[in-house]
Amino acid sequence: MxxxxxxxxxxxxxxxxxxxxxxxxxxxxxxxxxxxxxxxxxxxxxxxxxxxxxxxxxxxxxxxxxxxxxxxxxxxxxxxxxxxxxxxxxxxxxxxxxxxxxxxxxxxxxxxxxxxxxxxxxxxxxxxxxxxxAGGQGAPLVSYLDLLLMAGLPGRAGALNLGGIANLTVREPPLAYDTGPGCALIDAAAPPYDRDGALASAGTVDRDLLDRLLAEPYYLQEPPKSTGKELFTPDYVKAELPLPDLVATLTALTAETVAAEIRRHRLDTVIVSGGGARNPALMSMLRLRATPARFLTSDELGVPADSKEAIAFSLFGWLTAHGLAATVPGCTGASGARIxxxxxxxxxxxxxxxxxxxxxxxxxxxxxxxxxx
Incomplete structure (x- = not known):
């Protein structure tokens, strides 16, 4: 079909x-x-x-x-x-x-x-x-595809989507949630986005601002959980910094909040997709903070990183047409799987x-x- x-x-x-x-x-x-x-x-x-x-x-x-x-x-x-x-x-x-x-x-x-x-x-x-x-978060639904993609990978595996909001799926036990901002705050500071991570690479992370941002209560909530631009609005960060330093700090915020969850689950392999996967500065910061986890893009598993969510929705359509549930209760927090x-x-x-x-x-x-x- x-x-x-x-x-x-x-x-x-x-x-x-x-x-x-x-x-x-x-x-x-x-x-x-x-x-x-x-x-x-x-x-x-x-x-x-x-x-x-x-x-x-x-x-x-x-x-x-x-x-x-x-x-x-x-x-x-x-x-x-x-x-x-x-x-x-x-x-x-x-x-x-x-x-x-x-x-x-x-x-x-x-x-x-x-x-x-x-x-x-x-x-x-x-x-x-x-x-x-059904009592779920309604997100991240892509966890259904993530778990199928991770089948057969060695060690402890996870799948990370770096869109406007970042979300992580963990294979064992099945768990998925939004970690916090992906590219949303970076894009708001340097619209439409920081091409090739050029601004972040040219800037210096402001440690004081980063520490203040890391105090956001959302990061302490237990999964399953979800968030969006209702919290991480374009006005979320107010700081008098040179633009490269601001973008570098916001990039570090995404890297640190994602890496903290990768370390928490002791992941060996992480499949990355989304626009942030094409940002060298973000990926460099993430690799540094998430050592010794190994990163590979979803492209390496046959799924174009920029199109993974569209492919996931094609999958959801096929499942619904055939009367099959497309959710994992442990990932969204719902009371059961639902069509x-x-x-x-x-x-x-x-x-x-x-x-x-x-x-x-x-x-x-x-x-x-x-x-x-």
Missing amino acids: RVLGLISGTSHDGIDSAVVDWTLDAGVLTGRIEHTGERPYEPELRARIRAALPPHRVDLGEVCALDTLIGQAFAVAAAEAPPCELVCSHGQTLFHWVEDGRVRGTLQLGQPAWIAERTGVPVVSDVRARDVA LGTITPGSGPLTLPEPLAEAPVAIRFSGSPAARR
Whole structure:
């Protein structure tokens, strides 16, 4: 079954897409990656999304407009991808409601009807809400894919995603949570991002500021836990420092908070993905602080690091279509595994595959790099 996964993450810079053709045989799920891509948001839409994020406040008229405009942008991204039988759209997170460590609700905008209308195929959407309703954090959902990817790796293994927010999945025992900021604060200080880590490499870490930032209470909370730009807003850090020093300090904050969790779980091998995996300064700081852990990118396991989350959402769509749960209760904190999402029919009658009795126990990927863009 060919499924298109679509997601815009906490960097709010554009829509990642991945078309994967999934085949299950004897418990092994093979994903042939036929396409990956990224479609940047139009500047005006990105500005409106950023203006709607905390600590800003917007009225329901703007929420309605953004739901429509984001849905239309996702529909364009879907139409540009190769044909598929199903779309799974994450949409764009605008708010993740957390009180006293418990997620009360989560809001992803991007009306799926626009995607269904444009493509004519069914759309799975609103994938986080069911896990939240079951008492979970609704994140990080990618832990389901992470655990399959880590099967067979020697020693104690983990998977790290360095997006706007950083999240870590630990294999034994299964555990996943947001560690804190990934690239969000770095991007806010040096928009749109610190290309090749140039600013961080040119700056000096301000130890006093770093120590103050490390006192954030979130880091002391026990997992499962999740966070977002509701906490780590663009105004989170106020400091009178030269820009290179500020970026170096924020980069060190991400490296130190992530490395602390890698050390805590005594990980031997860490699979890295997300935009931060392409930041040499961040990765250098992380390796230094997380010694002796070995880092490899998800590319080395057949999953493009920049497209891993879109591939994960393609997987979630396949699971939902086949009546299979896509969550790991130990990772999200939910009371049980849940089938995710709401299905919007395409242009014809809604026809789904026969439900499967058993979930895949292993995963592998194929597809040449040349076919992925």
